[in-house]
Amino acid sequence: MIRFNDVTFTYDGADRPTLDRVDLVVGEGELCVAVGPTGSGKTTLLRAVNGLVPHFTGGRLSGDVLVDGRSTRDFPPRELADVVGMVGQNPAASFVTDVVEDELAYTMENLGLDPAVMRRRVEDALDLLGLHDLRYRPLATLSGGQQQRVAIGAVLTASPRVLVLDEPTSALDPAAAEEVLASLTRLVHDLGLTVLLAEHRLERVLPFADTVVLVPGRGEPLSVGSAADIMVDSPVAPPLVELGRLAGWHPLPLSVRDARRLVAPLRERLAGSEPPKAEPRAGGPAVARLDRVTVRFGDLVALDACELEVRAGEVVAVMGRNGSGKSTLLGQLAGVRAPNSGRVDVAGADPTALAPRDLVARVGLVPQDAGLLLYGDSVAAECVGADRDTGLVPGATAAVLDRILPGLPTDRHPRDLSEGQRLALALAVVLAPAPPLLLLDEPTRGLDYPGKARLVTLLEELAAAGHAVVMATHDVELVARVATRAVVLAEGEVVADGPARDVVCHSPVFAPQVAKVLAPDPWLTVDEVRDALEVEAVRG
Amino acid sequence: MSRPVLAGPGRRGLHPGAWWLWAACMAGAASRTTNPILLVLIGAVVLYVAAARRTDAPWSRSIVVFLRLGLVVILIRVVLVIVFGNRLPGHTLFTLPQVPLPSWAAGVSIGGPVTAEAVLAAVVQGLRLAVVLVCFGAANSLASPYRLLRCLPAVLYEAGVAITVSLSFAPELVMAITDVRAARRLRGRPTRGLAGLRGTAVPVLERALDRSLQLASSMDARGYGRRVPVARGARRTATAATACGLLLVVAGVYGVLVAGSLPGGGIPFVAVGAVLVGAGLAVGGRRTNRTRYRPDPWLLPEWLVSGSGIVALGTLVVAGVLGVPGLQYVLSPLRLPTLPVVAAVGILVGLVPAWAAPVERTSSARGGPTSRPVAGTAPDTGAGPAPDDAVSTVGLPRGNGA
Numbered sequence: 001m002i003r004f005n006d007v008t009f010t011y012d013g014a015d016r017p018t019l020d021r022v023d024l025v026v027g028e029g030e031l032c033v034a035v036g037p038t039g040s041g042k043t044t045l046l047r048a049v050n051g052l053v054p055h056f057t058g059g060r061l062s063g064d065v066l067v068d069g070r071s072t073r074d075f076p077p078r079e080l081a082d083v084v085g086m087v088g089q090n091p092a093a094s095f096v097t098d099v100v101e102d103e104l105a106y107t108m109e110n111l112g113l114d115p116a117v118m119r120r121r122v123e124d125a126l127d128l129l130g131l132h133d134l135r136y137r138p139l140a141t142l143s144g145g146q147q148q149r150v151a152i153g154a155v156l157t158a159s160p161r162v163l164v165l166d167e168p169t170s171a172l173d174p175a176a177a178e179e180v181l182a183s184l185t186r187l188v189h190d191l192g193l194t195v196l197l198a199e200h201r202l203e204r205v206l207p208f209a210d211t212v213v214l215v216p217g218r219g220e221p222l223s224v225g226s227a228a229d230i231m232v233d234s235p236v237a238p239p240l241v242e243l244g245r246l247a248g249w250h251p252l253p254l255s256v257r258d259a260r261r262l263v264a265p266l267r268e269r270l271a272g273s274e275p276p277k278a279e280p281r282a283g284g285p286a287v288a289r290l291d292r293v294t295v296r297f298g299d300l301v302a303l304d305a306c307e308l309e310v311r312a313g314e315v316v317a318v319m320g321r322n323g324s325g326k327s328t329l330l331g332q333l334a335g336v337r338a339p340n341s342g343r344v345d346v347a348g349a350d351p352t353a354l355a356p357r358d359l360v361a362r363v364g365l366v367p368q369d370a371g372l373l374l375y376g377d378s379v380a381a382e383c384v385g386a387d388r389d390t391g392l393v394p395g396a397t398a399a400v401l402d403r404i405l406p407g408l409p410t411d412r413h414p415r416d417l418s419e420g421q422r423l424a425l426a427l428a429v430v431l432a433p434a435p436p437l438l439l440l441d442e443p444t445r446g447l448d449y450p451g452k453a454r455l456v457t458l459l460e461e462l463a464a465a466g467h468a469v470v471m472a473t474h475d476v477e478l479v480a481r482v483a484t485r486a487v488v489l490a491e492g493e494v495v496a497d498g499p500a501r502d503v504v505c506h507s508p509v510f511a512p513q514v515a516k517v518l519a520p521d522p523w524l525t526v527d528e529v530r531d532a533l534e535v536e537a538v539r540g
Numbered sequence: 541m542s543r544p545v546l547a548g549p550g551r552r553g554l555h556p557g558a559w560w561l562w563a564a565c566m567a568g569a570a571s572r573t574t575n576p577i578l579l580v581l582i583g584a585v586v587l588y589v590a591a592a593r594r595t596d597a598p599w600s601r602s603i604v605v606f607l608r609l610g611l612v613v614i615l616i617r618v619v620l621v622i623v624f625g626n627r628l629p630g631h632t633l634f635t636l637p638q639v640p641l642p643s644w645a646a647g648v649s650i651g652g653p654v655t656a657e658a659v660l661a662a663v664v665q666g667l668r669l670a671v672v673l674v675c676f677g678a679a680n681s682l683a684s685p686y687r688l689l690r691c692l693p694a695v696l697y698e699a700g701v702a703i704t705v706s707l708s709f710a711p712e713l714v715m716a717i718t719d720v721r722a723a724r725r726l727r728g729r730p731t732r733g734l735a736g737l738r739g740t741a742v743p744v745l746e747r748a749l750d751r752s753l754q755l756a757s758s759m760d761a762r763g764y765g766r767r768v769p770v771a772r773g774a775r776r777t778a779t780a781a782t783a784c785g786l787l788l789v790v791a792g793v794y795g796v797l798v799a800g801s802l803p804g805g806g807i808p809f810v811a812v813g814a815v816l817v818g819a820g821l822a823v824g825g826r827r828t829n830r831t832r833y834r835p836d837p838w839l840l841p842e843w844l845v846s847g848s849g850i851v852a853l854g855t856l857v858v859a860g861v862l863g864v865p866g867l868q869y870v871l872s873p874l875r876l877p878t879l880p881v882v883a884a885v886g887i888l889v890g891l892v893p894a895w896a897a898p899v900e901r902t903s904s905a906r907g908g909p910t911s912r913p914v915a916g917t918a919p920d921t922g923a924g925p926a927p928d929d930a931v932s933t934v935g936l937p938r939g940n941g942a
Contacts, residue, residue, distance in 0.1 A: 056757040081763030093751070098597065098686040105833035109690075110763030112829035140598050158763075182567070241780045298596070336722060360728025372723045374782040375743035429727070537765065 001162055001194040002049055007063035009044060011416070018044045020219040022063070028161075029192040030276040031185065033227070035202060035210040035236055037421035037448045038405065040217025040386070042166075048165050049196060050084040051077045052363040067162055082111050084284045085155030087284070089166040089419045089446065090369065091147045092139075100150055109156040118157075121221060125153035128183055130176075141297065144171040144368050144442070145322025152180060156187075163187075163199040167419070168202050168446045171290060171368075173474045174509050177201075177534075178484050181208050200420070200448055203238035203399035203477060205512050206231070207255035228252050236449045239477055240513045242526040246533070259517040266529075267518070272539070273532040275522045280406040282484060284312030287437050287468040288363075293342035295328050295492075304357060305342065305494040310437065310468045315459060317479040317500055318472040319510060320489035326369060326472035329489065330439045333470065334365040360390060363517060365439040368408040370426035371414065379417070379425060380410040391431035401428035404454050420446030427455065440471040444478050456482045479504055480512040480524040553595070554897045555568035555684030558689055558842040563679035565849030566890055570671040571797040572856040573910060574664050574869045575877050578887060582852075583671045590678040592894040599681060599711035601718070617666035620659050625649050630872060657871045664869055685711045689759070697915030705752040712747040712755075716922025720744050735815070738762060774823055784822030788813025796857065807857065828884045841896050848892035855886025 004024040010017040018041045026032045028386050034042045047053040051072035054061045066073045068083045077086075083108075097103045108118045126132040129149040134142065139150065148171045153384045155163065163184070169177035185208050187193040199205045206212075212230040214223045223230060228251045231241045239261055247266045253259035254334040288310045295303040302325045310316055310333075318326045331337055332344050335351025344351060347362045354362070367373065376382030383397040401408060405424035414422055423446055431438065438459075444452050459469055459482050473479060479486060479500055486503035488496035488510075496503055505508045505522045515524050523529055542842045563586070587603070594600040622636070636651035687707045692703065720743045721731045730736040760766075788809050795806015802809060859867055859882060866880035 050755060050761055052761055056753075056760065076765050077757075077761040078765045079767075081766065085759050087760075093754050094761075096686065096755060096759045096762060096764075097690065098684050102686075102690075102833065106690075107762045109833055110766055112831050115831055115833060118831070118833045138597060154762075318912065334726065336725075356728045356730060359725065365726050367723075367726070373727060375720070375723070375746070386727070391576045459656055491572055 001028040001030070001068060003064075003066040004045075005064040005066070007048065007061065007065055009048065009059060009061045011057065011059040014059075016219060018222075019048070022222055024213060024222060024224065024349040025351045026194060026196055028194055030210045030256060031187060031195045031208055032197070032213060033187045033202075033205050034196065034198040034215055035200075035230070035234065036198075036215035037217055037235060037389065037522075038200075038424070038446060038451050039408075039418040040215045040423045041049075042215050044416060045215060046164050046166050046196065046198055047086070048072070049162070050080045051075065051088050052086070053134065060119055068239060075402045078110075081160075082158065083105060083160055084162045085160035085165060087151045087155055087163075087168060087430060091151035091171075092144075092369070094151060094172070095138045095139050095147075098138055098140070100131060100137050103139060103150055103154045104156060106158050110276065112143060113158075118232035121157045123158070125157045126524045128156070129180070135271065143327065149176070149180065149322075159191075161192075162194045162196070165195065167199055167446060168197055169199060170201060171322075171442065171474070173319075174204075174476060175202050176322055177474070181205060184208070191254055200236070200237075200444070200446060201475065201477075202236065203240060206238060206241075209254075218376060228253050238449075238513065239468060239526050240420050240517070242513055243517065243529065246526060246530055247342060252264055256513060259513075263517055266520055267521075269536060270518070270521070270523075270529065272317040273536060275499070275532075276524075276528055279484065280313055281499070282313040282463075283312070284466060284468075287312050287347060288470075289343075289345045290329070290332060291343040291345065293332055293339045293344060295337070296340045297326075297330065301492050303332065303339070306489075306492065306494060307433060308487065308494065308497075310470055312436065312466045312468050313463055315463050315469045315500075316471070316482045317483035317486045318489060319474070319476075319479065319503075320495075324489040325492040326489055327441055328492075330365060330441050330472055332469065333437065333439055334363050335359060336365075346521045360433065360435065363437045363439065364430035364433065364435040366426050366430050366443060368441045368445075370423040370445075371491060373429060374422065378411050379408055379415055380459045382414060382425060382429065383410075386429040386432060392433055397428050397432040400458070401425060401433045403449055403458060404431075406426055418446065420448065420451065423447060424451065431458060431462070434465075434467060437466055438467060438469045440473075442473055442475075443471055444473065452478060476510050476512045477525075479510070480515070483526075486510075544646070553687075554593075554682075554685070554845060554893075555691070555836045555842045556688040556837070556839055558684075558845045558897075559683040559893075560688070562849035562890070562893060563682075565846075565853040566678075567672045567675035568793075568796055568853045569856045569887060569890075570668055570675065572860050573867050573883065574668065575867060575880070575883075576664055576667060576879050577879050578856075578867070578883055579664070579667045579671050581884060581887050583667075585676045585852075585887060586671075587890060589682055589894045589897075593897050594681050597684060598715045598718070599685060602680035602711060602714045603674070603677040605717065606673045606680070606716050609677075610673040612675065613669050614663060614666035617662040617669075618659060621662035622654050623650060624942060625652055625654075625658070628655050628657040628661060628871070630655040631690050631874060632656075633659065642661045644817050657874060660874075661871055665721045665739045680710045680714070687836065700915040704756040706747070708752045708755055709748055716751070717745040720747060722783065778820045778823040780814050780820070781823065785813045785816030785818075785820055789903045792825060796853075798890065817845075841898055844896035845893040848889050848896070852887050852890040855889070856883055859883050859886075 004022045004137045006016050007019055007022045009019040022045070034045060036042050044053055047065060048065050053059070055076050070080060070083070095103055097106055101122060104122045105118050108121065126135055129151060129152060131153060134460055136139060139147065142150065148168065169180060172180060181204065181465050184195055197205065208228050209227045211224060212227045212233055214230050216235065231252050232235055244259065249262045252260060262418060286309050290306050290308040292307060294301065294302055294305055307331065317328060320326055322461060326331065333346060333351065335354060338352045345387060349362070350364060350395060351359060364423065374382055376385050383401060384394065386397040387394050401424060404427055405421060408421055414425060417425065427443060443455065446456065463469055483500035486498065486500040487494055488503065501522060501524060504512060504524070505515050512524055514526060514529065564580055566586050570579060573579065592601065632657050635653045638649065638651040641648060641650065657840045689704060689707060700766055720740050724731050724739060757834055792806040792809030795802030795809055859880065860931045864880050864882060866878040867883060869877050
């Protein structure tokens with residue numbers, strides 16, 4: 001269905017090709033997952049399928065990309081719209097109308113479908129993605145996860161034969177991600193839809209994948225195969241696969257269910273070890289406090305008399321379903337908007353009243369759309385600017401960036417970076433001055449597992465040095481690794497607040513993979529299991 | 541083909557074309573007069589309508605931005621006249637020290653006497669430009685740029701990207717200002733004053749252009765501008781008719797704006813051009829088979845709104861042709877402008893949309909936040925229930941229209 005014949009693609013001004021002699025075949029009715037490190041060219045590969053690369057990016061493409069027998073040489077993206085549905089990495093940027101319903105109908109209008117058909121398909125998409133209550137809502141007012149679901153619905157309505165999705169689940173809460181992937185699988189099975197998707201949260205998509213394409217980047221050749229085969233030595237692997245490698249399981253488990261069948265021997269080896277206990281709460285002084293804060297947007301209550309105290313040395317994970325008020329809560333702590341009622345206190349001051357210079361000395365926020373923070377004209381300029389803004393020694397920001405994502409080309413314009421690289425740059429800009437309160441909104445979107453591990457180390461160091469970190473995230477594996485405390489929001493209210501270990505282990509939705517496999521014993525991460533096994537080995 | 545579905549409950553806004561037509565007419569009216577009272581009246585009418593009928597959509601701030609821009613234009617004109625002169629003879633207000641310039645710079649002067657006439661002329665000219673800008677801002681804040689793009693006739697697809705960018709740039713610019721301000725604050729950089737302005741301008745322009753281009757590429761990927769094969773002759777006729785028609789309209793509009801440059805005030809040119817464009821669009825429209833999910837209807841409110849603009853413009857054009865006194869402000873001898881009553885009444889007709897246009901409900905009764913998600917202000921809130929229980933278990937059926 002999708003065929004790349006010896007495709008080489010070089011962006012204008014780049015010194016080496018992003019795609020180098022790529023040969024790839026994705027058969028009809030196949031669900032294919034592209035995996036690879038941050039910035040390895042997955043997005044370029046995906047965008048080449050419907051011709052957005054090179055028709056809208058410029059650059060040189062040699063070879064041939066065929067979709068359903070049509071070459072992107074002869075057919076520009078618009079003439080492929082009936083075959084290929086494309087959902088980009090940043091759904092908000094891809095919207096072309098202003099209301100949910102119109103967005104769902106847009107492609108069908110261009111294809112000239114009968115209004116009766118459109119009407120029915122719009123209803124189906126609203127049901128399929130749980131959007132019926134949002135149908136008349138302006139797109140600009142939706143949360144990140146809701147926008148993602150609208151973007152997926154908007155391409156599904158045209159019933160394309162090929163679906164291309166770039167990180168479709170990163171912005172979704174675990175339950176919604178599961179539902180979206182299950183719906184996709186159903187379409188693949190029932191209607192023979194071909195799906196090519198790129199994703200960094202492999203723990204979510206691998207169980208559904210028919211084939212996996214590893215895009216190693218740096219001009220190395222792609223490898224294609226079954227998920228279990230590719231995962232044997234893939235540089236990016238979900239915790240489940242790591243656990244499988246550690247325990248020496250064969251074949252590697254791809255779903256929790258597979259792993260639970262193999263887990264008995266590992267359980268015996270761990271029988272003598274005690275799983276780590278939830279640590280008592282860090283006893284530092286309070287860094288920030290929300291006091292009965294209510295925030296309304298129109299007649300919608302985003303935060304409802306929310307109470308929260310953040311102490312120095314804590315890493316607080318704010319979790320909750322899409323649209324539960326997580327980003328609003330971070331925005332309140334950063335003084336982006338004044339609350340409708342209640343009081344926000346950050347280091348003894350009201351953050352909305354602070355001058356920018358004083359604000360940045362107290363709080364750092366990485367927003368969901370990290371690119372917003374960046375407006376230098378190169379990575380290097382951005383780092384220098386950040387040093388100057390906050391009075392750091394020259395090179396400090398660059399050094400932090402190098403720790404999160406080594407080897408980022410410094411002459412590149414932030415706009416030309418991949419989503420994950422941009423996030424890493426924004427993280428560096430905010431983390432470098434090390435303000436006492438750090439706010440991170442979805443800090444792992446587009447970041448590969450090694451990058452995530454380096455971020456975790458960095459955050460642990462900052463927490464140990466007495467900085468408070470609050471992060472809004474759907475990434476349960478990240479929460480399991482770094483958070484000391486977890487707060488669950490629902491409809492703008494705090495419904496759970498406690499040690500991260502307890503909160504995630506007691507919820508089937510938020511439990512990380514390792515915890516699910518080894519339940520009822522509360523092991524959270526592969527590292528914990530590895531440490532315990534090493535201790536056992538020494539003892540035995 | 542079954543009947544189209546009409547707009548959903550509680551969300552009908554005025555057709556964006558009607559807003560643009562009304563705003564264009566008001567701008568045209570402003571360009572036909574130099575009487576400051578009439579100009580201020582036009583500005584006030586437009587501002588009142590915009591205030592009464594704008595929604596809480598992110599682009600509705602356009603009017604504020606363009607109003608400020610207009611004030612800056614007046615200021616710049618006055619400062620330029622004071623410094624470089626337009627040495628109108630008359631009542632000297634004060635005298636600036638004159639800078640002697642070499643002989644090759646004859647005709648240019650710096651400093652010298654500043655007359656009340658010169659300053660007034662600058663104010664009036666600046667005011668006229670400012671009113672036109674306010675009209676443009678009003679159109680941008682009242683009409684949704686996205687809906688406008690969807691109303692574009694098929695034959696214009698040729699210039700798809702260019703049109704998308706030009707139509708969406710102004711609203712994107714206004715939205716980018718908010719975004720960049722919020723982001724600069726988070727970076728600890730000044731958001732106000734001269735330093736703030738300097739640091740904001742380039743990223744705002746960059747971001748707005750980026751967004752416009754991104755919009756164009758998204759529209760393309762979603763099938764905007766697809767064609768069905770049509771006979772070559774028909775295509776050429778359509779293109780030729782549209783091109784000639786547009787040229788005539790442009791010439792005619794020039795005639796309308798610059799009194800006395802074309803016979804009949806340019807109106808016949810506009811009329812013939814419009815007919816040609818219409819014919820071209822009708823023929824060319826067959827080239828794409830687009831359908832509409834919820835068509836924007838053109839009903840009584842649309843007629844009233846666009847009609848009121850046409851009446852306002854028409855009154856001033858006719859008054860100009862008939863030579864009604866007071867339409868042009870005469871500076872010498874210096875005296876207060878008079879008020880031509882007929883023209884003023886015509887302009888006041890432009891107020892009709894403040895009542896005739898339906899109130900668009902962008903945030904429906906189910907609740908909708910008012911601001912756009914900006915750097916963490918994201919209204920990360922859902923009125924909807926959990927996705928958990930909301931996903932049905934059936935796949936999308938393949939419709940028979942596919």
